[in-house]
Amino acid sequence: xxxxxxxxxxxxxxxxxxxxxxxxxxxxxxxxxxxxxxxxxxxxxxxxxxxxxxxxxxxxxxxxxxxxxxxxxxxxxxxxxxxxxxxxx
Numbered sequence: 191x192x193x194x195x196x197x198x199x200x201x202x203x204x205x206x207x208x209x210x211x212x213x214x215x216x217x218x219x220x221x222x223x224x225x226x227x228x229x230x231x232x233x234x235x236x237x238x239x240x241x242x243x244x245x246x247x248x249x250x251x252x253x254x255x256x257x258x259x260x261x262x263x264x265x266x267x268x269x270x271x272x273x274x275x276x277x278x279x
Contacts, residue, residue: 213252216245217259220276226253228272 261271
């Protein structure tokens, strides 16, 4: 087990701050009317906004877990939603 240094703690916090900032940008776009969609391609699953912007999977998971975002059950199976919308506070 290593002892965390000041530099390693800063690096980890910057990484988390960048991820939170990206999620905040996606949520802001969703508040303005965009939807978050999950599409399946030959290469795997891809998260996109309804305006065509590709969202990284880690960012999309943070957005999906936000309390202001609600799933729309439009997937093939009832437990697998493919669209999420902003519902606000």
